Amino acid sequence: MTLLDFARGPAMQIAIFIFVLGIFWRLVGVWALRQKKDLSEPRQKGAWIGGIKGLYAHAWPYKPFVPYVGAQYIVGYVIHLGLFIVLFFGTPHMLFFADIVGFTWWTLPGGVITFVALVTTVALFIALTKRLVNPVQRLISNFDDYATWFVTTLPFVTGLATTANLWPHYETGLAIHLLSVWLLLIYFPFGKLMHSFWFVVSRYTTGSRFARRGGMA
């Protein structure tokens, strides 16, 4: 079995298994916890509307905070959108998913994907630099923050190296790229990458809690 066979076979299966089971475990582990009902008389009905509002209200900082965190949000959006575009609109990635779901979709030209991946990688390095340089972020950062950065950046770097044919041996390079993605999947349920789910739950929770009070969240 070559490294590529391993990456395409058992490594992928193990990674997907841990990814799915881990996410399920983490979500259920929280949702299974008890929660006392709030018995206070709500100021208004339809708290769920506030929950929905909370989802998009926090998608961009409120006006007074833009000078402080606007740039940080932009870097964050570049990373998230870059990840999304490269993952779903890169032809090789689409073909990989098409094998699983059984249909294909429109993709972006390879050059565009390479450019987006490069920009995303730069944004990831900007985020890391800020984490290392900014006194607040440096203080509150832990192993998970750096591990998350590493497993997110690695697929971009190995992917770009594969596209640019920088590996001495293409197939080994491709296998390393695949393995870096499986590493991301395996780490996903254990660290803050889970914010892909929690941001919805947390924003909704606060939005609905404060909507019933008529307060601001």
Next chain:
Amino acid sequence: MSKTTTEMALDLEAKRLSVVEPGTRVDLQGEMSDEERVEKAMTNFAKDFGRVTATYMEACIHCGACAHACPFYEASGNPRHTPIWKLEPFKQAYKREAGPLAFFYKAFNLKKNVTLDELKEWQELLYDTCTMCGRCTLICPMSIDIATLVGMARHGMFHAGLVPHELYTVTEKAQREGSPLGATPQVFEDRVEWMGDEHEVDMHMNEDEAEVLVLMSSIEIQKYPESMAATAKILNQMGKSWTYRTDGYEATNFGLLSGNTAWQKEMSMKVIATAEKIGAKLVILPECGHAYQALRWQGANMYGKPLPFKVQHISEFLADAVDSGSLKLKTVNSTVAFHDPCQISRRGGATSAPRKVLEALGVKLIESKSGGSMNTCCGGGGGVITIHRADTLRYKVMGAKFRQLGETGAEMMVTSCSNCRQNFDDSGEKLNWDKQMNSLLELVADNLVEEAKK
């Protein structure tokens, strides 16, 4: 616990001769071994690990944005004052003891046990530098309600005997005497009578039945007693059936602020039982921010069922009264800047109420930058004003607040929280503020149109 001054380096660069960094004073209550304190903190932290708490714990991405919404961080520039950092031991306990991956963290010791030294270090962060104003939630991309979590973390700290002395003392006094500042039932009754005589207002005391039960905060009873007369004057003018009661008058709830849920419940239950006894349909809360949180939003949860009466902050009551036309007010020719108490506006949802009242008074309201529900906290709530070692930073926070209000250019400053007001008074004296903070309630009482009797 403090270091002796001889160990401290002098700060010769400061305008006033001082030491470089005064040693942190850590307060302890009760006789307990170190292990027992940690154990008690952990047990009581764990009691709060429900689904909502867990969601918030899981959601943090350590972006540090919350620092920029915190008046304490903005005033000190100290990264330790980053709101989410104030929860570090609480988060650590959650991850190690209760989270879905707890077994994993514990088995490989990836999250260490919280130590007593850490808890001692965090006393300042959880009590001195957080008013639970909740502004950090607004900036958080995950919308984490850090203020509520700080309130929960205080539960563990209280039971571990790790509360700042002043806050502990007033809480214990409130538990024992019924009021944190010496406003015992007798003192309350005497002062109500005094204010009745002084302002020639009919005071309703200890009525057996009344539709409205009026509460007062000990700050008002002791420091701003005119509030008692102002409230009476308004209620009399409206022809309400109302009463003050010596068995249920204290609106402040230091059980809530210090972190003792059992005492919080006892304090709330006193008021609830009194309101039930006299058949009150409405309980009016005085100008006090956290009292509003304690009864309006947490009272029913302490009671274990929905409250059998309505709870309103005095500003909500006044807003309804001017809205319905049952209260007519004279026009006040002045420009006004309003300081929104965090617990009533942002976290309480009553932001529009004082604005309606001010509109009825005909004043020109000038909103401050980042005002209304986004208002910056004055830095005195959450028990912070009681803690002497927090004074230096509290004054710095207020310095920023003064600048914010000053920028409006308004002639008159108004608020609807007596705790904020005493913070403005204290800091104003210290920082030579050229303005004075006024009470919305008293402004209304001073400008009643007498013919509007109903």
